[in-house]
Amino acid sequence: MLLNTCLIALSGLIAAVSATVVNDTIRVQSYNLRYDSKSNTITPAKTFASLNKTVAYDFELDYYSTYSEQAWSTRRVEVANQVLFNAPDVLCVQEALVRQVRDLHGLLDGYDYVGVGRDDGVQSGEFSAIFYKTESVNLVSSSHLWLSKTPYEASKYDGAGSKRIVTIGNFTTTIAGSPFTAMCTHWDDKSDDARQYAASMIRYAGAYEAEASDGVVLLFGDFNSQSSGDDSGGYEIVTGESDMLSMNSTFTSDYASDLSDSFAFTDLLTVTPPRFRSGHHATFAGFYEIGDSDSFGRIDFIMAGNNGGWSAQNYRVEENFFDNEYHASDHRPVLADIVIGSYTT
Ligand SMILES: *[C@@H]1O[C@H](CO)[C@@H](O)[C@H](O)[C@H]1NC(C)=O
Ligand SMILES: *[C@@H]1O[C@H](CO)[C@@H](O)[C@H](O)[C@H]1NC(C)=O
Ligand SMILES: *[C@@H]1O[C@H](CO)[C@@H](O)[C@H](O)[C@H]1NC(C)=O
Ligand SMILES: *[C@@H]1O[C@H](CO)[C@@H](O)[C@H](O)[C@H]1NC(C)=O
Helix, strand or coil: CCCHHHHHHHHHHHHHHCCCCCEEEEEEEECCCCCCCCCCCCCHHHHHHHCCCCCHHHHHHCCCCCCCCCCCHHHHHHHEEEEEEHHHEEEEEECHHHHHHHHHHCCCEEEEEECCCCCCCCCCCEEEEEECCCCCCEEEEEEEECCCCCCCCCCCCCCCCCEEEEEEEEEECCCCEEEEEEEECCCCCCCCHHHHHHHHHHHHHHHHHHHHHCCEEEEEEEECCCCCCCCCHHHHHHCCCCCCCCCHHHHHHHCCCCCCCCEEEHHHHHHCCHHHHCCCCCCCCCCCCCCCCCCCCCCCCEEEEECCCCCEEEEECCECCCCCCCCCCEEEEEEEEEEEEEEEE
């Protein structure tokens, strides 16, 4: 009896000593791919077969000589290789036409995706798609909303340049089962009113998702506007600096939650410790020559809900233009590592 008690106490002690609490960290990426404006029918296999196997001599190189926009069939090589190298668990892409989505699905071994074309809710128009690494995260459910006064119909906000959408996915991590929701979006380039309406809907829906899943809510977006200045109304609303606009009442009743009043998103860059911020500042760089930064701006963001449960570890704005290549896109990829839970080993 006494021996038994001692043994139990001893094994408990050993378990306590050897148990290690490990962070459940996910790497996430947001990337506006630039829609395929120079469309052709070249297959990925054909592109790969055309790559030069001979490494250039240094003296031959004319660095940064090709800065003009290349066809997606050329750009996708760098895009896919960069994703595979950085290996994000979640990759939110914007401006992707269906052929770009299909190419990436084929090129990104081990990734699946959710998302629909914003023009018809099926395949037409740009996707704000969420790719995810099936080995590390499970998709639980997903949906999408149009960022307009009729959110359940393929529709455009009055005065906006295009139909705009948000793709929403519920996920859990494979290793610890930590729940999180990913929201992927691309706001209007013409109308700040449309951006403010989009921001209001996303903040309101984010509150609902935070309460429903009791998990971390992440927002990935090309906001088409910076964090301050005349056209930053969307950023101010989504981060809680300004109030939400009044929205479609069917939507506000469907997405009502106890967090509606208190929920807002935090710009991850602002809470990442300075020593772990790296890479570029601007996320839009255009198809310009090196040094021409007139149109630069930080307009692509990764954010997390203020309901907590997360901690920002690393934040990095990656490169889109390499010295012996071409621009992979007119935007740069934004990456973050976020702790969203823990587990014991
Ligand atoms: C391949 O690269 C080598 C070394 O830079 C160069 O001499 C050759 O012309 C290239 N071939 C093609 C087909 O571009
Ligand atoms: C996420 O899961 C919650 C809880 O089950 C559910 O209420 C919500 O509608 C889901 N969201 C999506 C986008 O599937
Ligand atoms: C709200 O959105 C729903 C679904 O898209 C639509 O049927 C309804 O007409 C909208 N309400 C108003 C007042 O626009
Ligand atoms: C785990 O995450 C916490 C919160 O971000 C951090 O302070 C800690 O350093 C992390 N531990 C490891 C081993 O990375």
